[in-house]
Amino acid sequence: MIRFDHVTKTYRGTKRPALNAVDLEILRGEFVFLVGASGSGKSSFLRLILKEDRPTNGNIHVLGQDLNAISNRKVPYFRRNLGVVFQDFRLLPGKNVFDNVAFTLQVIGKSRGFIQEAVPDVLQMVGLAEKANRLPHELSGGEQQRVAIARAVVNKPAILLADEPTGNLDPSTSAGIMTVLERINAGGTTVVMATHDNAIVDHMKRRVIELVSGQIVRDEDRGGYGMTAEIALQDSGLTAEIALGEGLVRPVGPAQPHVQPAAAQAVQSQTAQAAQAQAAQSQPVQTLEQHAPVQYSYPPQATGPQTPVVEEVVERAPEQTAQAAPAQTAPVQPEPHDPATESLTLAEKLGLRAPGAAADPAKDQNVGPTT
Ligand SMILES: Nc1ncnc2c1ncn2[C@@H]1O[C@H](COP(=O)(O)OP(=O)(O)OP(=O)(O)O)[C@@H](O)[C@H]1O
Numbered sequence: 001m002i003r004f005d006h007v008t009k010t011y012r013g014t015k016r017p018a019l020n021a022v023d024l025e026i027l028r029g030e031f032v033f034l035v036g037a038s039g040s041g042k043s044s045f046l047r048l049i050l051k052e053d054r055p056t057n058g059n060i061h062v063l064g065q066d067l068n069a070i071s072n073r074k075v076p077y078f079r080r081n082l083g084v085v086f087q088d089f090r091l092l093p094g095k096n097v098f099d100n101v102a103f104t105l106q107v108i109g110k111s112r113g114f115i116q117e118a119v120p121d122v123l124q125m126v127g128l129a130e131k132a133n134r135l136p137h138e139l140s141g142g143e144q145q146r147v148a149i150a151r152a153v154v155n156k157p158a159i160l161l162a163d164e165p166t167g168n169l170d171p172s173t174s175a176g177i178m179t180v181l182e183r184i185n186a187g188g189t190t191v192v193m194a195t196h197d198n199a200i201v202d203h204m205k206r207r208v209i210e211l212v213s214g215q216i217v218r219d220e221d222r223g224g225y226g227m228t229a230e231i232a233l234q235d236s237g238l239t240a241e242i243a244l245g246e247g248l249v250r251p252v253g254p255a256q257p258h259v260q261p262a263a264a265q266a267v268q269s270q271t272a273q274a275a276q277a278q279a280a281q282s283q284p285v286q287t288l289e290q291h292a293p294v295q296y297s298y299p300p301q302a303t304g305p306q307t308p309v310v311e312e313v314v315e316r317a318p319e320q321t322a323q324a325a326p327a328q329t330a331p332v333q334p335e336p337h338d339p340a341t342e343s344l345t346l347a348e349k350l351g352l353r354a355p356g357a358a359a360d361p362a363k364d365q366n367v368g369p370t371t
Pocket residue numbers: 011012014017018036037038039040041042043044045
């Protein structure tokens with residue numbers, strides 16, 4: 001799904017590479033944390049995936065496409081496969097919640113009917129169904145981030161990139177955001193999240209990739225935030241860079257076949273046929289239509305397709321957070337072969353229409369991948 005082959009990125013006017021000979025593979029359906037000290041290369045890594053920057057050396061493949069082979073003209077189409085969330089939310093201040101989310105769909109030419117169905121559904125998924133008419137400045141930070149997430153995923157991207165999405169939020173609000181991201185991941189979206197938030201990483205127990213000075217020094221399947229770069233070394237007065245230079249931490253060598261986590265295996269088997277069809281296509285640049293659509297089938301134990309998010313959006317007092325946070329971030333496992341949902345139409349699986357409800361011929365029910 002995302003592959004880096006010996007990727008180096010050196011910015012103009014700098015000597016030291018921001019990323020240095022990175023070999024890495026991220027599989028469909030994974031949830032990956034990218035950790036490391038400030039300046040270790042996390043944002044550079046995400047920007048390369050988005051094709052906002054070019055690698056100085058090496059090759060990057062995303063969704064089977066060689067990014068070097070995508071022409072500038074096709075970059076916007078490629079990016080429709082990816083949702084992005086930032087630390088500072090980046091909402092349009094003059095537009096209300098609904099319009100902030102709808103804007104993305106309008107830009108890519110979705111019909112009014114589609115937008116009228118998709119936006120309320122995604123707002124419900126992030127727990128903001130009641131706040132569609134609010135302006136960004138009328139929302140809390142956590143709520144603003146939920147709007148940003150809704151905007152990023154309303155088009156069902158195959159990959160969600162999150163750069164410090166909880167960086168401006170308190171622990172309780174962050175836990176709620178992580179619940180939303182877990183739910184999105186359980187629906188089949190691959191999530192790559194850069195973070196400094198050790199509590200979240202330790203709690204979630206997902207794959208952790210640690211960068212020091214642009215090199216991968218750790219790649220763990222169910223890792224924690226770790227002691228390497230920022231905690232133990234700071235205590236000892238060493239920086240991560242010195243530690244790397246002194247051989248106290250070592251770069252991980254060329255990518256070993258990554259052990260697939262159970263969630264990713266489940267999602268992969270769900271889309272195995274589509275993936276095989278994709279592999280059979282040898283064109284260097286594929287359009288979005290050639291990718292398997294992400295199957296958002298929210299697990300019943302979390303919320304049904306039409307059920308609002310249950311966790312509170314309002315920030316809690318600090319003394320309440322210790323108890324509340326673990327409950328909010330209980331891992332949500334995908335159930336890709338749920339016989340109860342196998343007979344559903346795509347619109348029903350995506351939660352855009354209630355199971356059994358008749359399609360509205362007046363509205364566009366094209367809920368597959370973006371065209
Ligand atoms: N546009 C740029 N031009 C020159 N140097 C850059 C540019 N962007 C990043 N860098 C440098 O590349 C290195 C990696 O930066 P990057 O932003 O990827 O790190 P990071 O791990 O995301 O840091 P943070 O956690 O503070 O966001 C740093 O040394 C940074 O100064």
